[in-house]
Amino acid sequence: MDADDFPTPDADVTSIEPEALKGRIDDGESVTLLDVRMASEYEEWHIDDESVESINIPYFEFLDEEVDDDVLEQIPDDRELVVLCAKGGASEYVAGTLLERDYDAIHLEDGMNGWARLYDAVEVTNYDGAGTLLQYQRPSSGCLGYIVYDDGEAAVIDPLRAFTDRYLDDADELGVDLKYALDTHIHADHISGVRDLDAEGVEGVIPAAAVDRGVTYADELTTAADGDEFQVGDATIETVATPGHTTGMTSYLVDDSLLATGDGLFIESVARPDLEEGDEGAPDAARMLYDSLQERVLTLPDETLIGGAHFSDAAEPAADGTYTAPIGDLVEEMDALTLPKDEFVDEILADMPPRPANYIDIIETNLGQQTADNEEAFTLELGPNNCAASQESMAGD
Numbered sequence: 001m002d003a004d005d006f007p008t009p010d011a012d013v014t015s016i017e018p019e020a021l022k023g024r025i026d027d028g029e030s031v032t033l034l035d036v037r038m039a040s041e042y043e044e045w046h047i048d049d050e051s052v053e054s055i056n057i058p059y060f061e062f063l064d065e066e067v068d069d070d071v072l073e074q075i076p077d078d079r080e081l082v083v084l085c086a087k088g089g090a091s092e093y094v095a096g097t098l099l100e101r102d103y104d105a106i107h108l109e110d111g112m113n114g115w116a117r118l119y120d121a122v123e124v125t126n127y128d129g130a131g132t133l134l135q136y137q138r139p140s141s142g143c144l145g146y147i148v149y150d151d152g153e154a155a156v157i158d159p160l161r162a163f164t165d166r167y168l169d170d171a172d173e174l175g176v177d178l179k180y181a182l183d184t185h186i187h188a189d190h191i192s193g194v195r196d197l198d199a200e201g202v203e204g205v206i207p208a209a210a211v212d213r214g215v216t217y218a219d220e221l222t223t224a225a226d227g228d229e230f231q232v233g234d235a236t237i238e239t240v241a242t243p244g245h246t247t248g249m250t251s252y253l254v255d256d257s258l259l260a261t262g263d264g265l266f267i268e269s270v271a272r273p274d275l276e277e278g279d280e281g282a283p284d285a286a287r288m289l290y291d292s293l294q295e296r297v298l299t300l301p302d303e304t305l306i307g308g309a310h311f312s313d314a315a316e317p318a319a320d321g322t323y324t325a326p327i328g329d330l331v332e333e334m335d336a337l338t339l340p341k342d343e344f345v346d347e348i349l350a351d352m353p354p355r356p357a358n359y360i361d362i363i364e365t366n367l368g369q370q371t372a373d374n375e376e377a378f379t380l381e382l383g384p385n386n387c388a389a390s391q392e393s394m395a396g397d
Contacts, residue, residue, distance in 0.1 A: 018117070025052060034055050034082070059093070081103060084111050085112070120136070123135075131148055133257075134148075145158040149171075152233065154176040155237060160192070162193075167181075181197040186213055191377040194206060206221055206223060208224060239251075244273060250262065259306055262308065265297060267323055270293070302328025
């Protein structure tokens with residue numbers, strides 16, 4: 001049944017916007033969610049936090065005029081329930097059904113699709129390079145991006161196509177010219193916004209090392225080779241080749257203060273090495289990742305901040321609310337970074353999570369080998385990112 005097919009409930013159902021729900025969760029308020037999507041959708045991705053109690057009961061359990069008692073017994077009646085679904089139709093219907101039975105229920109406007117459109121910009125206060133650095137955070141998928149701006153110019157790293165207008169609007173609000181849009185690699189979990197921004201007059205940049213994967217539009221954009229630099233006001237963005245997660249994986253050192261590592265190194269884990277060449281090529285990719293980490297990343301000063309392209313539920317944000325951490329802290333907390341190469345390879349191959357949903361279609365779209373309109377692109381990237389080698393934190397192990 002499509003969300004539009006659900007009848008309007010007789011009860012007057014109150015809705016809560018995704019931004020308001022996230023605000024409650026961020027404030028540590030206890031929230032009880034009733035997720036009425038199918039169990040497979042729920043297991044793939046759902047809203048999770050220490051302050052959240054999440055219950056999954058599929059919407060079809062509420063379609064009969066008489067809802068089974070064993071269903072109702074699973075639902076707390078002593079607190080407010082936030083009912084949610086994929087798009088908002090089923091959740092409004094279920095919330096109305098519960099209100100008629102004297103439950104305190106509201107529903108999440110636009111459902112998980114609305115949740116997926118949340119995108120926060122948080123200042124990296126420990127950044128000490130020229131200008132100002134913000135970290136973009138997409139809580140639904142854990143995607144991270146960065147915008148650095150100084151002296152009337154700006155650059156965005158790892159932009160998402162779904163938020164193309166947001167970057168342009170933010171630049172206008174900040175009174176700066178968005179000069180560059182840089183990708184760290186061919187992403188497997190979301191559709192890149194580099195080409196769309198390039199079409200809007202921003203200089204799109206992709207790693208030169210990624211072109212051989214079959215990029216069809218390389219001649220239309222700027223390619224960045226190891227050592228290349230991009231100037232944003234007085235801030236210098238240096239290209240640092242860090243292959244491993246992919247052969248073209250590239251990091252960007254933002255004014256010697258933060259290394260935007262893409263999917264090479266996260267604050268809670270290291271990259272998974274199997275998304276380009278599969279299981280067969282994963283060991284060689286893992287060895288390549290080890291060399292990149294040891295020779296290109298961990299040789300930077302200990303105070304250099306690491307900022308990946310993703311965070312997981314296991315990640316702990318810094319005091320400023322960003323998912324960044326100094327290299328020295330990560331070396332102390334993450335044993336994988338101090339292992340010999342063979343042990344490192346064994347460690348990261350041991351327990352890799354499921355591959356990202358629709359990752360083949362997403363990769364081919366990012367290569368330009370297939371097309372997707374905006375709605376198709378948004379749907380493809382719904383769900384968790386799963387680009388780390390472990391779903392559990394490797395920090396503090």
